[in-house]
Amino acid sequence: MQRDVWITGRGLISALGEGGEAHAAALREPARWRAAIDETSFAPFPVHPIGALDLDRFIPKKGDQRAMGPLMHYAVAASGLALQEAGLTGDAGLLARTDLVVAGPGGERDLAVDEQILAGIEQAANPGAFLNERLLNDLRPTLFLAQLPNLIAGNISIVHGVTGSSRTFMGEELAGIDAVRDGFARIRSGQSEVALVSGAFNASRWDMMLLYRPAGLLLDRPWQPLWHRPRAGIALGSLGAALVLESPEHAKARGRVPSARLSAVVADRSGREPGAATAAAGRQWTAVEPQLTRGRVGLLSGACGSGPITGEERGLLQCWSQSLGGLAVRGTAGAWGHAMEASFLGNLALAITCLEQGSLFAALDEAEPLETAGPAQGLTQMLVTGWGHHRGEGLALLEAP
Incomplete structure (x- = not known):
């Protein structure tokens, strides 16, 4: 059985704003999207940071906000936008049947905590005990668990109530492609009726610069147009994106039309x-x-x-x-x-x-x-x-x- 696959909801946040209309407006004005490029915080590397984000809208509980790093904030926020557009928000019955597919990178670091540990461990009477105590008390779980896509999926489930099956992909660009391909194939074949596919990336991290700079990949000069950059031509950008994929039969039964x-x-x-x-x-x-x-x-x-x-x-x-x-x-x-x-x-x-x-x-x-x-x-x-x-x-x- 090869069914059509509809997209009934999408969420998008980036340096250009929140939602499709905001992005379309920013992209109509070159001066506007160029102004969003940060060429100072991580100099000499230009970065496109996320725009202003009202976390209280998407993650109401302050404790949940504190338990997540920025990367998870972006994934949860984009997922919230997609679920809202699809008309799934707050419908516990539908959300319980919504499958979840997530693409994400490895764990985030908290550089301030890292620096405190490095500064204190040399003076500690028992360095091993000091390190264990700091790891237990100072780090969020997202900062030392490498399988971050699993945690992203867990937080989307907790905050938004998406409790169908869950699959996660890790491995740079191809992870995002395969997450979409997986959701598409499952709807198309009849294995799933509705699925949320989500992904996020946080570029505003020095550890990202340390990861990609040694390979000679990061743009280390003022921003320039995309198509003719040197080998060191990547300017990283923070982004959260999500899609709700749905079979036509399932969408029609609840009165939804596709985007x-x-x-x-x-x-x-x-x-x-x-x-x-x-x-x-x-x-x-x-x-x-x-x-x-x-x-x-x-x-x-x-x-x-x-x-x-x-x-x-x-x-x-x-x-x-x-x-x-x-x-x-x-x-x-x-x-x-x-x-x-x-x-x-x-x-x-x-x-x-x-x-x-x-x-x-x-x-x-x-x-x-x-x-x-x-x-x-x-x-x-x-x-x-x-x-x-x-x-x-x-x-x-x-x-x-």
């Missing part, structure tokens, strides 16, 4: 030998192209900004554009930063807004032909790509309902 139809989600994991990512993405394109309508397609790219792999994707997107007689493309990491596990979900949520408006927002790089070619109006289909900075390639097709 969009998710028609395809395909993923692969190449070894990244020269041309391997292009070959993997080419196979995905072959699977999806017969469903596309010329002149009606836009594309949101998850290109990370690291020169070699972003340049390879750019070349392939140019080929796709030629085959369709024009394809309007936007590299969203230029506006909200690269959000690793949450990147694919974020672009899907933003693509829904584009379909609702029937148009793409203004080119993020007016000097880049890829962003100025093709139709930006009258869109009825949106493609979303997700190329990992190291491994993993994904492609999804969204259509207007």
Whole structure:
């Protein structure tokens, strides 16, 4: 059985604001989204931090707020927005049947506590006992448990009451792609009727800089447009995103209409030998192209900004554009930063807004032909790509309902 998969709710928070309309408004004004880039807090690395977030709206209990780090705040907030739009908030019966799929990174550190421990352990009479006491008393659970996606799922369940089955994915960009693919496949095959797919990334952390800088991946100069950066071209961005996927039968039975139809989600994991990512993405394109309508397609790219792999994707997107007689493309990491596990979900949520408006927002790089070619109006289909900075390639097709 191959059923349609509807999206009945989406949540999105980033440096550009909260919700689809806020993002569309910010992306219409280049000065506005550029002003959100933080080039001082983590200098020399530009970062796109999360915008103002009213935690009390999404996590009413102060104790719950304190038990979570920012990453969990973003995932829980985005999930709350998606559940609200889908009309699931507060319906215990429906939430008990809602399956949960989460993508997230490893544990967060509290640098202030780390510094206190390092400063105190040298003076401690018994360093081992001192360390154990500090770990027990000063750290939140999220700060030392590596399997953070499981904790994200647990907190979404606690705060929002989502208590169906739970699956979690960990592993940078491909985790987010596979989380969506898993939810899509389960609805499509009849294994699930309604599922919440959520992901988040917190870029405003020095340990993230320490993780990606040694690999020569982080942009360490003033911000510049996405498509022609050097190998050290990734500017990280904080983001929370969530989608409610639902079978048409289940949605109709409770009087809901879709925001969009998710028609395809395909993923692969190449070894990244020269041309391997292009070959993997080419196979995905072959699977999806017969469903596309010329002149009606836009594309949101998850290109990370690291020169070699972003340049390879750019070349392939140019080929796709030629085959369709024009394809309007936007590299969203230029506006909200690269959000690793949450990147694919974020672009899907933003693509829904584009379909609702029937148009793409203004080119993020007016000097880049890829962003100025093709139709930006009258869109009825949106493609979303997700190329990992190291491994993993994904492609999804969204259509207007």
